[in-house]
Amino acid sequence: MDQALFDLVYQAVVQRDARYDGIYYTGVRTTGIVCRPSCRARTPKPDNVTFYPSLEEALQAGFRPCKRCRPEEGGPLRPDAVLAAQADAVINAEYGERLTLNSLAERLKVSASHLHRTYKEVTGLTPAAKLDQVRLDKACGLLRLSRMPVSDIGRTVGFRGASHFAAWFHRHAGASPTEYRERVQGGMADEPEYDIPAHS
Ligand SMILES: [Zn+2]
Known part of the structure; x- marks a missing residue:
C-alpha cells in the first residue's frame, strides 16, 4: 500500500x-x-x-x-462500502467527462436509485454533490496555480460552455472564476516570476 x-x-x-x-x-x-x-x-x-x-x-x-467492532461480521455495509468506493474511483478519474447519475450507475451495473441511496448512506453525500466537490477542487486549483484560460479550465472539469461553467462556479464558490483567480493570485502580480538568489 x-x-x-x-x-x-x-x-x-x-x-x-x-x-x-x-x-x-x-x-x-x-x-x-x-x-x-x-x-x-x-x-x-x-x-x-x-x-x-x-x-x-x-x-x-x-x-x-476485535471484540468491539467485530470485523468478522461483514454485515450489510460491506458491499455498500465497496460500491461507494467504486463510484469514487470513477468520479475521480472522469470528472472531466459528461458524467450523470445514470451513466455512473450503468458503469457500476446497478440502478440509479440504488446507487444514489447507497452512496449517500455510506458517504453522507449524493454522487452529484461529490462530483461537484471534485470538479470545484480541480477548478480552484487550476485558477490558483495555472495561467490556463477560464474557458479551458471549464472544459477540463467537464463543462462545454464557458457561461455554464461560470454560473456553476459562482453558485459553489460565491465568486466568478475570474474574481476568484484575482482574489487568490492578488498581491503576487508585482513580484518577479522567479526568485533569483542574492548570493550564488
Ligand atoms: Zn475494533
Missing part, C-alpha cells in the same frame, strides 16, 4: 468513518488486534498500523478480531 492510500484509510480510522469498512482491515501491532477502520476503540498511532485488504490476511499475520 502506498503512502497516499495509507493516509486516506488512516484518516478514516481517525474519524471513525465507515467508508473503508469491509475494504480494509486495521491490524494494530501493539495490541495484536484487527479492527474495522471505523472501530470506536482508541485510535492507534499510524506507526503501529498495518492495513490488510482482507480479514483472512490479517488473521494469517497473527491478529485476533
